[in-house]
Amino acid sequence: MTRTQPSSTARGRSQRDRVLRAAMDIFATQGFRGASLDAVADAVGMTRQGLLHYFPSKVQLLLGVLEVRNEDDIALVEQAIADSHAFADALVALARHNQQRPELIRLFTVLAAESVDAGHPGHDRFVERYRSARAGFTERIETEQREGRIDARIAPASLAVLLIAVMDGLQLQHLLDPASVDMAAPLAELLSLLAPVSPRT
Amino acid sequence: MTRTQPSSTARGRSQRDRVLRAAMDIFATQGFRGASLDAVADAVGMTRQGLLHYFPSKVQLLLGVLEVRNEDDIALVEQAIADSHAFADALVALARHNQQRPELIRLFTVLAAESVDAGHPGHDRFVERYRSARAGFTERIETEQREGRIDARIAPASLAVLLIAVMDGLQLQHLLDPASVDMAAPLAELLSLLAPVSPRT
Structure with missing residues (x-):
């Protein structure tokens, strides 16, 4: 379908990736609503028209960013699970890994919150x-x-909802106050309480 | 200090409250960055100049909104604690209460996420x-x-960080998908697991 678009060539794909990366930075700081296409175009040294060649609208750019993030996350969780015997260890490893990439978790935190509005294109x-x-x-x-x-x-x-909630909430507190809140340690403490009771008593 | 300002009269205070309420609605949908003073002025039938009389800038308006929210929250937590024997019950009551006011929790979720940026005036x-x-x-x-x-x-x-994280994270999932995620029930399940082990075994 997009065979004739520049994004199907290697150069097109790399340009598209540069745009996506710049958009991630700008959405992470300004949110989707606060960000402008011009700011993204400036950041990669393109004209607005040039950028629109890769992403025909700000909404399309947002959806592109969310898709990349989603693929990355799924790959990370799968990797963490493959590397760890237990799910609990995988989640702590994931939190530790995420803490190393504040720009990405910030992007996610800001866009997820904005998108609670049903009119938001990421909803x-x-x-x-x-x-x-x-x-x-x-x-x-x-x-x-x-x-x-x-x-x-x-x-x-219930535990699924709770663990996802804890990870999101720790992320928010950590981003606001990195020196006071660690994303992995409290999660590990909670998970150790959730180990079965009988072998411990 | 503001004795001669209109906000020190009853009418001034009520106008100021109307502006704050309108700003809460608009910030909750558009975020601070996406919202405009004109939209707030329109919503209360004031001119932009009239609004600036009460809040000299969008930042001042945001700080006003956050202050109201903060006072409300503290009062709520204190009330919930006074009404409940145990802290766990107070937290569940608070979650249940918050679930009844989606516009307010949405405001909080959006502003908190935006404010992880150190340049955000609410940071x-x-x-x-x-x-x-x-x-x-x-x-x-x-x-x-x-x-x-x-x-x-x-x-x-650690438990303090975790409980706040859970409540924020449940709020986000609930706002995105109210029919799928309840804010109070999973929290109550978690808290019941955190009751002391010995009396139960």
Whole structure:
């Protein structure tokens, strides 16, 4: 469909990537609503017209950014799970990794909050993203409970909502006050409380 | 200091309140960066000049909004604690109450996220707000642990960060997808797991 577009060539793809990266920086600081296409074009040394060749609108640019972020996140979670025996360890590793890339978590925090407005162009993507994250977490928690690694007294779907909430909330507090709030340590403490009760007492 | 300003009269105060309420609505949808003073003035049927009489800039208006929200929140938490025997019950009551006022929690979610940028005029207020919330929670959790109502295996300061994070994160998921995510029920489940282990086994 886009075969004849420049984005199908190697140079086109690399230009497109440069635009996406610049847009991430600018959305992370200004939000989607505060950001302008001109600022993104300036940052990559393109004209506005040149940029519109790759992304025909600010909304398309936002959707492009969200798609990249989503692919990155899925890859990261899968990698963290593959590297760790237990889901709890994978989540702590993910939080530690995210803490190393403040610009990216800031982008996510700002866009997710803006998109609670149903009129925001990222709204449906974020709704879908959280539904899919909750479903994935729930499935994994069920397995962990069956295998005796997570306290079975809490419903898997509730724990899924809670763990995602904790990670988002820690991210917000950390971004506001990095010296006071660590993203990984409190999560690890919570998860150790959620290990099954019997072997510990 | 502002004795001669119109806000010191009853009419002035009520006009000021109307402006604040309109600003809350508009900031909640557009964010601080996306909102315009003209939109707020329109919403209350004032000229821009009339509005500037009460709040000399958009930043001052934002600070006014944050101050109202902060006073409301403190009053609410205190009320919830006074009404409930246990801190856990107070937090669940607060979550349930907040769920009834989506416009207000949306305002808070959007402004808090925007303000992670150190250049945002609400930044310092939010940093301070979270520090003070963490300190208040920590103190209360210490008491609850001493009185045997919260599991003493977790550090009070860590649990304070975590509970605030959970409440913020649940708020975000609820705002995005109200039919799928309840703000109070998962929190109540988590808190019941955090009751001391010994009496239950």
